[in-house]
Amino acid sequence: MARHAKIAKGDRVSWRSHGSTAIGIVKRKLTRRTRAAGRTVDASPQQPQYEVESEKSGGTAVHKPQALRRAKRKGKN
Structure with a gap:
């Protein structure tokens, strides 16, 4: 199974950002060329x-699946 198949809308994920770890919620999976987070994203069904x-800033960003890791839900140890 592909690693990114485990990531879905609503999942809490983490990623590396400017030397630290950021945490946020997946808003949508992109599977075609589209505008998102202020830029054009070349996504496809084969390369979503x-x-x-971001939970901290409220800003949005777009990441490839290999950059994301599932994070624990808020309030969970």
Whole structure:
């Protein structure tokens, strides 16, 4: 099974950002060329990307699946 198959809308994920770890929620899976997070994203069904919203800043970003890791839900140890 492909690693990115485990990531879905609503999942809490983490990624490396400017030397630290950011955490956010997956807003949507992108599977075609589209505008997201202020730029054009070259996504496809074979190479999807994910739009995520940062918990800290509220900003959105787009990441390839290999850059994302599932994170624990808030309040879980």
